[in-house]
Amino acid sequence: ARSRFHEAFQEVSSRFQELFQSFFPGGQAGLSLTAGPEEGVEIWARPPGKKVRSLNQLSGGERALTALAVLFSLLDVNSFPFCVLDEADAMLDEANVQRFAKGLQELSRRTQFIVITHNRRTIEAADAVYGISMGPDGVSHCLSLSLKGVLSS
């Protein structure tokens, strides 16, 4: 079981490196195993042009995108059938939302995504859209929307 974990770890780590580099062109990142009393997994990440530092020095958008790269590598290597993201793109600037949306599209060949978002570029990447509305009576309704209809409003 231990070597099976190490094997899976290697796969996830290299997938994370690839995804991080697509999200941060010119950057480097990886996972490492810590020895210590409790075995653990550490994340290190270096956006392009910067020195490797603690994760908490990364900006809000950089942290979100790095975390998404970790998530995507887990989903991919473990063939997760679906994933629900609630406003995971809230902190991303335009260029990063674009990269995130492309990553979603690539992974969505094998993983089904339900993505709650306010972001136009993410909506454009979707295959289908549901609109949620709430009436003055406090009751929610859903409406299946065409992509064109959503984006023109």
Added chain:
Amino acid sequence: ARSRFHEAFQEVSSRFQELFQSFFPGGQAGLSLTAGPEEGVEIWARPPGKKVRSLNQLSGGERALTALAVLFSLLDVNSFPFCVLDEADAMLDEANVQRFAKGLQELSRRTQFIVITHNRRTIEAADAVYGISMGPDGVSHCLSLSLKGVLSS
């Protein structure tokens, strides 16, 4: 001192009610003093059409906007000279960013605001804009931008 606090409390509470109603037309909110061993200030908020419930049942955007109404009432009643907001509008939908931006403009007659944002509508409400960029060498620079220039990109 105790009655002075009660007087200030009344002012902040009624200002909070007004601001909440401009942010949530048809809604109601207020502050209340708790007795108990430790005196405290409670917030209650009821968006339009909904029943009063615990704050944690409010949505992400509703919580952000309610918290901003509390902040604005404090800034206003206490005549704070300035306020720095770092992506406080990240969770707001288009209609709510509009209300937030109008609230900013009204308060900015007396309070100077520095607002970090990715949001177009918030940028439109600004009197001046600074653009920050980072070169490939990891060094940040600033550039004073004209509003028109920012919004056309």
Added chain:
Amino acid sequence: MFLQRLEIAGFKSFAKRTVFHWGPGITAIVGPNGSGKSNVAEALRWAFGEQSSRSLRARRMEEVIFAGGSNRPPLEKAEVLVTLGRDGHVLTIGRRAYRSGEGEYLINGRKARLRDVQEALRDFISVSPQGLSYAFIGQGMVEGFLEMRPSERRRLMEEAA
């Protein structure tokens, strides 16, 4: 293996029976603040057996039942049904909660215990229930992986495999 259908009745703001049909690929859910989008994600998690009411923004599990609106009385029951499909096979998981505090699970319409549901899901989805919880990233929680202790992260990777 895909989610096919989600039916929500009386769960949080979905007082009226509401049905979602999911296709493969990416489905975006959009709408104004407070309209009920996160409630949809929580309905899914709840149907999958979420035990922590706090993680569903509720103090007690009964709070997930529609509590009424300004012109509507509260409901007595919340129900969520999730239909999953794989290679032509279909599995429907259901969960109900009543104001009395009682609740039940359903597998293809028949009452079942939580661990039957978890076992049925494990066979159908081939990811353990603990591992599956990592497939739900809640609002404001995207940095979760960065904030975990290294040992938690290790355990997560073991459960997700």
Added chain:
Amino acid sequence: MFLQRLEIAGFKSFAKRTVFHWGPGITAIVGPNGSGKSNVAEALRWAFGEQSSRSLRARRMEEVIFAGGSNRPPLEKAEVLVTLGRDGHVLTIGRRAYRSGEGEYLINGRKARLRDVQEALRDFISVSPQGLSYAFIGQGMVEGFLEMRPSERRRLMEEAA
């Protein structure tokens, strides 16, 4: 009373001396992820005497000094100067940190202690330093008022008055 000018040199990603001029009303700060926007807000807080390195995303205060880029060596000193104006009077608060761990405060160019700075600010701004900290809402912190305990919120309202 207004912020007039902010000068950042060697603080976090602002390796080169950078000057901001602030007018009354609303100034928006925009730019890509990781460009340095939050670093500007933190420079202001730091100059005002922020004592918690953790609230500045640093483990030790020396971490706020420019640590180098891929083609640049680290710097030995961080300096931030804030100029405030009121009714024609001007006050410049400054703060420096050195790699050695030493640091100093400045009032109108002359070395001072933290409490002199706090006193000068209190006279100039007519809000106490503790009260003033509520005027800084950090990234991801907007819900702060809702998450406080009622007693904390009460203390805040007393300090802000």
